[in-house]
Amino acid sequence: MTLANSDTFEKISAILKAHTAVTVPITPDLLIGADLAIDSVQMFDLVMEIEDAYDISFPIEEASGIDTVQSLVEAIERLKNV
Amino acid sequence: MFDTDTNRNSVFAKFEKLAERMSAVSAVGRSPFGMRFDDMLSPTRARIGNEEILLAGTNNYLGLTYAPECTTAAKAAIDAHGTATTGSRLANGTYSDHLDLEEALKAYFGVASAIVCTTGYQANLAALSTLAGRGDHLLIDADSHACIYDACRLSDAETIRFRHNSPEDLAKRLSRLPDTGARLVVIEGLYSMLGDVAPVAEFLKVAHAHGAMLFVDEAHSVGCYGDHGRGVAQAQGVLDQVDFISGTFSKSFASIGGFIVSRHPALELIRLVSRPYLFTASGSPANVAAARAALGVIARDDQLGKRLWARANQLHAGLIAAGFQPASPPGPIIAIERPDDQTAVAEWNKLMDAGIYVNLAVPPATPQAKSLLRLSVSAAHTEADIDRILAAFRSL
Numbered sequence A: 001m002t003l004a005n006s007d008t009f010e011k012i013s014a015i016l017k018a019h020t021a022v023t024v025p026i027t028p029d030l031l032i033g034a035d036l037a038i039d040s041v042q043m044f045d046l047v048m049e050i051e052d053a054y055d056i057s058f059p060i061e062e063a064s065g066i067d068t069v070q071s072l073v074e075a076i077e078r079l080k081n082v
Numbered sequence B: 001m002f003d004t005d006t007n008r009n010s011v012f013a014k015f016e017k018l019a020e021r022m023s024a025v026s027a028v029g030r031s032p033f034g035m036r037f038d039d040m041l042s043p044t045r046a047r048i049g050n051e052e053i054l055l056a057g058t059n060n061y062l063g064l065t066y067a068p069e070c071t072t073a074a075k076a077a078i079d080a081h082g083t084a085t086t087g088s089r090l091a092n093g094t095y096s097d098h099l100d101l102e103e104a105l106k107a108y109f110g111v112a113s114a115i116v117c118t119t120g121y122q123a124n125l126a127a128l129s130t131l132a133g134r135g136d137h138l139l140i141d142a143d144s145h146a147c148i149y150d151a152c153r154l155s156d157a158e159t160i161r162f163r164h165n166s167p168e169d170l171a172k173r174l175s176r177l178p179d180t181g182a183r184l185v186v187i188e189g190l191y192s193m194l195g196d197v198a199p200v201a202e203f204l205k206v207a208h209a210h211g212a213m214l215f216v217d218e219a220h221s222v223g224c225y226g227d228h229g230r231g232v233a234q235a236q237g238v239l240d241q242v243d244f245i246s247g248t249f250s251k252s253f254a255s256i257g258g259f260i261v262s263r264h265p266a267l268e269l270i271r272l273v274s275r276p277y278l279f280t281a282s283g284s285p286a287n288v289a290a291a292r293a294a295l296g297v298i299a300r301d302d303q304l305g306k307r308l309w310a311r312a313n314q315l316h317a318g319l320i321a322a323g324f325q326p327a328s329p330p331g332p333i334i335a336i337e338r339p340d341d342q343t344a345v346a347e348w349n350k351l352m353d354a355g356i357y358v359n360l361a362v363p364p365a366t367p368q369a370k371s372l373l374r375l376s377v378s379a380a381h382t383e384a385d386i387d388r389i390l391a392a393f394r395s396l
């Protein structure tokens, strides 16, 4: 399954859309900061929401290395299997 | 306004947007971020140029900065022990003054262990970064002060945020954690921006039920809440069960410095390994003496606390009567949310024109990106002072 079709990507796209004022189609290579105008404080709130959506622990230290939508999806996949 | 250097490799390039924002704010009037008092006259008065300003944004909750007990003790400490310690607590920077203050804190809080630090910021860094290590988890309130976030960055533990003031949300996040490693929950007694109080007793129950310890930063609440100012944990009847309390001497205690206290004697061990504690100079004799004197006043006399609450209630009720909506119930911190930065800046300038200084608080320093006019009340304010502040708000 390609990333763009994965369930995680679909679910994350919906969450990201709710958190950004920018109206562009969400693609894996988009930069969460520069393209979606989600700053580091908003990113922390997004992380709390993702924790609830997936019933996982998502330490904020993990968030600091995330730049693209794809890296966010990969982080969630990794944390789901911890 | 600032030469940020057009070279994109300049270390200053990243501050360009910040410089633009500062210029825009300053263009409206005075610069709220470049405030300078030409003279301090009392806990509640300062002079800027020829103007006398009524201070309503100082964190000087008990107004002790000019109390004869504190000023006399600070001056005597300079004469006796000099202006500085010139070294770390672990090397040459521990004087009997630091140890006496630690003993006084132990007696005041009724705890087994107390560590005096150079600032409150350092106290949180020293404690949190060391108590929580690799494989452990720090669980912090989403509205935590910047120094708690910085402490988490310095710690090797993983940090999980929970929703502000929600013990239920904390319980949910604690139950998701693996069984391995220690868990430390971090909250504040009184939140510095919105002035809301934590349900410490409920957090304690949740933390202990999930095998976690509870750390309460009482920087703003000590001196203001509880019996003789022992803080929110004491006011809620759980001081003897909370695992750690940190605080500062820079607000109610009319000095500079910080502390960590604990019912666990093992807190002492962090002195040997905590980098923020080890690698900075200890508090100066004058600062330690002023804090010790303030603690003496607070422990002996509860009139200041009573006066503070009378003024806080007066200001809170008056603001509501004037059509404003304080963010929280009455307390020493009263925040008024404004619709946006521009409104807050314009109103802050109007208040300054009326000779009233309050804090302007804007994102990212505020929770939920709010723009705030933040007032702090002092026991040194008179009823007439509060009336003057209210009159200025009515004219906004």
Ligand SMILES: Cc1ncc(COP(=O)(O)O)c(C=O)c1O
Pocket: B119, B120, B121, B122, B124, B145, B147, B188, B192, B217, B219, B220, B247, B248, B249, B250, B256, B257, B258
């Ligand atoms: C919640 C909180 N913790 C700690 C501190 C730091 O205290 P200090 O000024 O002593 O560094 C502050 C003060 O700004 C604070 O608001």
